[in-house]
Amino acid sequence: MVKVEAIVKPFKLAEVQEALLGCGIQGMTVAEVKGFGRQKGHVELYRGAEYHVDFVPKLHITVVIAEEMLSQVLEAIRSAAYTGKIGDGKIFVSPIADAVRIRTAESGLSAL
Amino acid sequence: MVKVEAIVKPFKLAEVQEALLGCGIQGMTVAEVKGFGRQKGHVELYRGAEYHVDFVPKLHITVVIAEEMLSQVLEAIRSAAYTGKIGDGKIFVSPIADAVRIRTAESGLSAL
Amino acid sequence: MVKVEAIVKPFKLAEVQEALLGCGIQGMTVAEVKGFGRQKGHVELYRGAEYHVDFVPKLHITVVIAEEMLSQVLEAIRSAAYTGKIGDGKIFVSPIADAVRIRTAESGLSAL
Amino acid sequence: MNLIAVMDFIIPNREQTMFGKILIALFFLLYPFVASAAGADEATAADVQTHLNYVWTLIAAALVFFMQAGFALVETGLTRAKNAVNIMFKNLMDFCVGSLTFWAVGFGLMFGATWNGWIGTSGFFLSDYVHGEDPWVLAFWMFQVVFCATAATIVSGAMAERTKFTAYLIYSFVISAIIYPIFGSWAWGGLLNGKGWLENLGFIDFAGSTVVHSVGGWAALAGAIVIGPRLGKYDAQGRPRAIPGHNLPLATLGVFILWIGWFGFNPGSTTAGIKDIAWIFVNTNLAAVAGVVGSLISIWSLTKKPDLAMSLNGALAGLVGITAPCNTVSPTSAVIIGFLAGILVVFSVIAVDRIGVDDPVGAISVHGVCGVWGTLAAAIFHIEGFSWNQLGVQALGAAAAFLWTFPLAYLTFKVIKMTVGLRVSVEEEIEGLDVGEHGESAYPDFVLVVGAPSVTRKGAPHASLAYGVESHLAKGQVVRNV
Amino acid sequence: MNLIAVMDFIIPNREQTMFGKILIALFFLLYPFVASAAGADEATAADVQTHLNYVWTLIAAALVFFMQAGFALVETGLTRAKNAVNIMFKNLMDFCVGSLTFWAVGFGLMFGATWNGWIGTSGFFLSDYVHGEDPWVLAFWMFQVVFCATAATIVSGAMAERTKFTAYLIYSFVISAIIYPIFGSWAWGGLLNGKGWLENLGFIDFAGSTVVHSVGGWAALAGAIVIGPRLGKYDAQGRPRAIPGHNLPLATLGVFILWIGWFGFNPGSTTAGIKDIAWIFVNTNLAAVAGVVGSLISIWSLTKKPDLAMSLNGALAGLVGITAPCNTVSPTSAVIIGFLAGILVVFSVIAVDRIGVDDPVGAISVHGVCGVWGTLAAAIFHIEGFSWNQLGVQALGAAAAFLWTFPLAYLTFKVIKMTVGLRVSVEEEIEGLDVGEHGESAYPDFVLVVGAPSVTRKGAPHASLAYGVESHLAKGQVVRNV
Amino acid sequence: MNLIAVMDFIIPNREQTMFGKILIALFFLLYPFVASAAGADEATAADVQTHLNYVWTLIAAALVFFMQAGFALVETGLTRAKNAVNIMFKNLMDFCVGSLTFWAVGFGLMFGATWNGWIGTSGFFLSDYVHGEDPWVLAFWMFQVVFCATAATIVSGAMAERTKFTAYLIYSFVISAIIYPIFGSWAWGGLLNGKGWLENLGFIDFAGSTVVHSVGGWAALAGAIVIGPRLGKYDAQGRPRAIPGHNLPLATLGVFILWIGWFGFNPGSTTAGIKDIAWIFVNTNLAAVAGVVGSLISIWSLTKKPDLAMSLNGALAGLVGITAPCNTVSPTSAVIIGFLAGILVVFSVIAVDRIGVDDPVGAISVHGVCGVWGTLAAAIFHIEGFSWNQLGVQALGAAAAFLWTFPLAYLTFKVIKMTVGLRVSVEEEIEGLDVGEHGESAYPDFVLVVGAPSVTRKGAPHASLAYGVESHLAKGQVVRNV
């Protein structure tokens, strides 16, 4: 099992969701985060004084999948979240040792 | 060391916390997330127009523990978060290479 | 590649950010979380009744880096986030199998 | 001025004949009528005073109406985000249901021709008003309807975060149709028609410490008892736990709005634009500020923290306290009355909490308890001197309000509970009434704290118990997926 | 009182001579003048009535001014957090631009000496007022300017979340300078100077169901059509999707504020402190509460959920509906008018939504549609009896408002679109106008839900389509990094 | 009317005898008295005017009271979420402390029998009022107490987010007991008793540009200087950084409320229901809208962004500017005065920021600077012509306000600093005063942005410096775990 974490532009959520559903994914978890990267923030003026907004709102989407689906899922997220502009985000893949479904106590792949 | 991440129903937080304390866990980190899964959202009507709520509020609880505690912790979370209804959530286990306590610079298990 | 996750005191964000930039890090992701640990919460009184605040606000900073930068990054975060008081937080290190930059489809280290 | 023409005609006309004299006499006799006919818009002073009375009474009514917004904000601010739509909605609806009910039924029962001082019997559907005739009954109705709505809306706060929407609509009807107006007719019926029995005894309740606030407060008490505390309000040992309000700036705004509304409530109860209103304004304001100071000192001493939510209650306590005596005590007495009300409300809120009655906003203490205090204070601090007799009458009136309201409201809520149901399901209460009852979120664009992670009791033996969930579940209720 | 002295001098003086008689007669004849001369500051009753008229009119103006806050809150509450600064700002600016424009131009066109009942021609820059002379024109202007601003501000809600700030400033100028005042002169010009043609026909619009609300509503319709729906409002099949408002407590507060403002709007339209205001108060309030009940019943029946946002529209619908007839119908009729307005607004909001006009707050239905309803109701429920003739005049007035306002507003928005541009860029609309237009966030300390994760259409074939982004992008617009 | 009966008795009775004539004459002579005796409540015109004065003055007082809510909202909206309880609370308390203090001490010092035009000496605890006698002093007190509270509350904004709660309570007492009333007696003492020295010179400050606003503004300046800037307000190079307000919708609502409050503040300062109020209303409104436009144009030109927070200051600047001259300038002048005030406030806010005085809400510029501007404008734009002499007197008054207030307030804050302490600890300031001072959160159900991640200075050499933490820590203060 692997965990795929994608940091994407917020307005891409619906498309990424569609794409993942298209891969047969049954669940995912989303968090509001703030990103810092090559996509720079901007300088704002408030009441005549400056402030720098370094962090831009991003969504952090986590989906745990069977390893064999990885390339398909990566491609699905990539193409759904793509705009071609700086700040489109990253996908990170990491190992998952085990998964448990609380409701059934199933573990492993069948817990997903 | 392993990281245990549990996605649970929000109102179960207190019980999960109790259960973890019962295992001797000293710390944990919680984030507000939105989940999508078998537990479907619902259709709402607002001013006569529909909208679909796909994501339901969940809590994401992270606890890093010594590997030997894993089964105990899994069981503790599982039983505390259990209601038997769809959407009770998942627990994911993943490896942790190292941990550092900022205050003391301790690392490894003693950092937890 | 490794993922470094730091749970730090909120007001330390700017300093940690500086320190990471100083290591040559190009991006990071930050989330608002609540922490439970040795740093106990406090008892509050509201309208004459007590309530216990167990969780304190923390920031969760994630940065994925090349493995060779690890010790430098750990030290940078540690010293930037340090106050010496209980509750300074933890750093967790975990393996990352792969990374993809959505915009360019680059993968591996060059995706960071 | 056609007076000149008239007199030109009369005087130089001929010698002072009998006819001429009569003419002159008649002229002057009729002069006031002529004048007011000549200048239908050049009204007499009495007319202008009447107009001023209308203007003042109606502006005061508008201010009292605004109190609905104040109550809505206070109640919403002092409860949780997940129930904000529901509480706002209930505050809107009790005014709407109340207005229509008071128009159809309540006003007649309260101010109609009295049946032996016990109940009004005429003027339903504003039938007393005949187009083209004097419309005072309309101005009076307008002022009274907002009072009725005030009494009605007090309950929503005490029963907040757990009451079914339909149940609340039914209650709103009952209080506006029966509970409030019939009691009101005892104390205030004579303002329009024959006097009620309390009035006949000399009961003083100038602007409604008892008639409005205690009645509302005792209905709130009945409701809070029948419905029971919110999930998680008491721990396994029965100790109360704080459930902080979600938006204290809105609650504070609400208090400011209530305060300005009270400048209609008390001085407007003259229903006349007269000098007395100055006195009433000053008394009202001094009691309110003294109430804040009294409650701040009390809570600061007790808990070592200056608590905003409690101090807001202090303002309202002072205002409720001065409502009955606002026209019969000196400014200095107003300060004392308000200050004591502020202290009283703190102890009352804590006591109510401890005896297991969950009143999220302190309505029982503010309106019920301080309403009684204000009613007694009208005798104790009477500017023309204290009399045991008056105090007895005041106590009787306060007792009558309790004995009339509490049982009737209790019964009402019991009947509602047994029929349509009074309380939402456990799952709905956990999830929040906004989604459960209305399918709407108050703040859909904000990330909300769920699972109350910042407000949880450390080391409670069983959190499920602590949240009161288990016991409910045990009764076989099914928790929907949350 | 020196009257005694005067009479002492006259009467016992000598026998009743002709001279004496004349003296007495003269005295009494002149008495009113003597009295008012004696007390230049002890004004006559007529003077005091005039003062009361000033006081009442200006207090009413203050209440109507407060409606600006109400509109701002309703519109902000019913739209998204990312546009809250922008909407608040627009509501502030339409009042400011409107006030200055109405001072310079609009008031003269509306209330100046009329050119054949079609347009006013004098009194620009308040030039009618001469220092030291009667200042009634100032009181009247103050009352009228807040009416003008009400008409102007209605549009901001219907075009919310996508209109350029500068475009809105230009529109504000046009409606306050031309659209509103010229129509207004037809129906209300006679309040200060010569009558307009609608007035001459006997058109009844006591407080402006047509003059203010329909005009605002039809301008809103034109604007909403020209600018098109918000991104994501319609799915690929053109079905409307809900975009929930971000702060329902603020929206509810806004409705309470509008409601109290309406107690200035309708009764203040007497511009005189007279008994009629009682009637108008009662009618206004009863229509509002009936509007809530009507809309609640409707939406509850239709969607099985008591919907707060819709019920708020119901209150406003009732208020708009009673605005024209508030001074010519019975309280019972007011209940009926309000109730029907409440039903009407629900169906209208849903219909407008379905035909592809995106009006985030329901302004078109509340003000345009219910404005027409109120105008017709003034004939249908006239207390002195129904007449087809009157209904015809009312229909003519309502039609005239549409035929004058809609094309002109449509043209205005088209011209703005072709010149400075009417709509913000797609990227700015997605990111929110607050950052894009103003570089400010309404709520920088709160974590906001981004990407609308809680409000997304499940299973829509292509989310990009669903959000309406693709089509816009296809037109070659560049999306900035978000 | 029993007049008929009386005359029936007199006239047809017998021939016109001397007795009869005298009777008639007497009757008519006495008629006014008879009439007013017959109707003790049918007051004379003068009585009704007096009543109208009471009603108007008290309604105006209620509107000015409402400004407390406006200030609370503006200040809360323009500061951070973590301090919202604290700021709301301070705004509540300065009114409460101020009311009691002004009742006990301040009113006597301001309006008591004057000691050579320098200080009032009687009427403490409202002792001037005797029950049963004329209560004008009460109406007048009510109006004046809300003015006192306005001056007091101005400071809370400028010292927001870092001032200790107890320190603020002490300051509230001092300004309400001494600073405000003594200055007030110089300019306004004659409104009730003997004139103050500024009044005697012919100083014009109709509604308080100087007396209320400048006094408040200079006290705010003193406070902001003594307490120093908020942590993080200035970077290592001393350049100001923006700390955005957390709730701009509430701030905007606050401005609308202040605006309507000003319709009591300025026109109510007639303390009489007379025609002048029309003029004052119009001037007040035109200056406010022109202030918004002036500030919007300025900030838009300067920063290329239409900034809402600054435009809100513009509205208040216009209002403060017109406060002194509202009764002595033409509407056109009001537009100019407001417009220039709007420009002035923008430059002033930026300048104050740059010189290192941290005023989170712009109170010093709005009230202090524009208060001076308004005071001078009363001479410059005087409708009866400009005179250097008058301008000199105005300048003198403005200078006197500064010279009296600033040193005294400075001293007050210094003494507070040295005794109970003026500023919260660094850790408390970082964590927020709500938790630190009150153990309450304003918004416990919302996830808040912590660590200001969205508002951080990129590339600042050391963030700790940037946040100003290090320097404070260096002083040995201990930071509690946050």
Ligand SMILES: Nc1ncnc2c1ncn2[C@@H]1O[C@H](COP(=O)(O)OP(=O)(O)O)[C@@H](O)[C@H]1O
């Ligand atoms: N090394 C990293 N570790 C964790 N998150 C990162 C890292 N680099 C970038 N991110 C996240 O990815 C987002 C996009 O990165 P950015 O450099 O702006 O653009 P791009 O993905 O186009 O290279 C950032 O806002 C941040 O949230």
Ligand SMILES: Nc1ncnc2c1ncn2[C@@H]1O[C@H](COP(=O)(O)OP(=O)(O)O)[C@@H](O)[C@H]1O
């Ligand atoms: N594959 C997955 N990866 C990440 N999170 C998941 C995954 N599947 C489910 N989740 C999370 O677990 C929650 C519960 O899952 P759900 O399918 O609704 O019910 P159950 O856990 O009973 O099977 C979801 O709301 C989501 O947050």
Ligand SMILES: Nc1ncnc2c1ncn2[C@@H]1O[C@H](COP(=O)(O)OP(=O)(O)O)[C@@H](O)[C@H]1O
């Ligand atoms: N075992 C753990 N797993 C996950 N997060 C932890 C763990 N222990 C601590 N934390 C996080 O680290 C934060 C700081 O820990 P705490 O024990 O309070 O202080 P310290 O880091 O000084 O030992 C906690 O608030 C929590 O968010």
